[in-house]
Amino acid sequence: MTGSRVVALGHYQPERVLTNDELATMVETNDEWIQSRVGIRERRIAAPDEQVDEMAWRAADKALANAGIDTSEIDYVVVATCTAIDRSPNMAARVAARLGLGTPAAIDLNTACSGFAYALATADQAIRAGAATKALVIGVEKLSDWTDWTDRTTCVLIGDGAGAAVLVASDEPEVGPVVWGSVPEMSDAVRIEGRDGPFAQEGLSVFRWATTQLPEIAKQVCAKAGLKPEDLGGVVLHQANLRIIEPLAKRLGAVNAVVAKDVVESGNTSAASIPIALSKLVEKREIPSGAPVLLFGFGGGLSYAGQVIRCP
Helix, strand or coil, X not given: CCEEEEEEEEXXXXXXXXXXXXXXXXXXXXXXXXXXXXXXXXXXXXXXXXXXXXXXXXXXXXHHHHHCCCHHHCCEEEEECCCCCCCCXXXXXXXXXXXXXXXXXXXXXXXXXXXXHHHHHXXXXXXXXXXXXXXXXXXXXXXXXXXXXXXXHHHCCECEEEEEEEEEEECCCCEXXXXXXXXXXXXCCEEECCCCXXXXXXXXXXXXXXXXXXXXXXXXHHHHCCCCHHHCCEEEECCCCHHHHHHHHHHHCCXXXXXXXXXXXXXXXXXXXXXXXXXXHHHCCCCCXXXXXXXXXXXXXXXXXXXXXXXX
């Protein structure tokens, strides 16, 4: 086999919807202030007993059902998360156990908000190397566990949820080469430190970096895939802030692409944001099957990663 392709997606979000108006009863803020600065109207918050591995399992189960693949065929599971409380067993092992998988390789990966793009790249490379044939790639976060609900600069941003993709070996590669890297001097720009957190970030620094540096890196991703931005059918950036997403898509020049704006209703779900947004677009058939889609994540580390895939 010469590559891999994404055959199905699935996502899961908790039932509880936390609106801006409800947040305004918890911290000094209001709907207009939040929407004008980050574009978020509402977000989903997990129940206290709803854990990271449970959300990951629900998204993965949906993706497998959509793929029509038996669980026994999955031989690689990678979970991207920065909010798992337990250190061992890892979330991938727990998801594999919940799904009743056979003997898959099971690893967790933590690059925070770029995690899903990193995880997808590692699964693609494992398949290309012959170390796997069918993989589950999951992004999942329960940021509400690590949030200071008295800090309006961060609590208005976050949401919980999970998204998953099923990746299989293919003679016709449909997952393009990854472009990834980091900005070490900004390693502290997004943080969850110590045993209790909380989530903190230098929002203005991340905003400036994303709006000035990311467009050129995203163009490199397209070039590595042999495409121009105008060839894209979809653009799914990390759903950090609508005020970052909209100008980036414009500067990229993806004039024919559907641009994911799930941040409006889901908030920033870190490593889960790209697969949740993509899964919703595919579920609604807003991007044609086979169309090239740019995925690009950026965040803690400061790390970034992106690739072009063909829409399943």
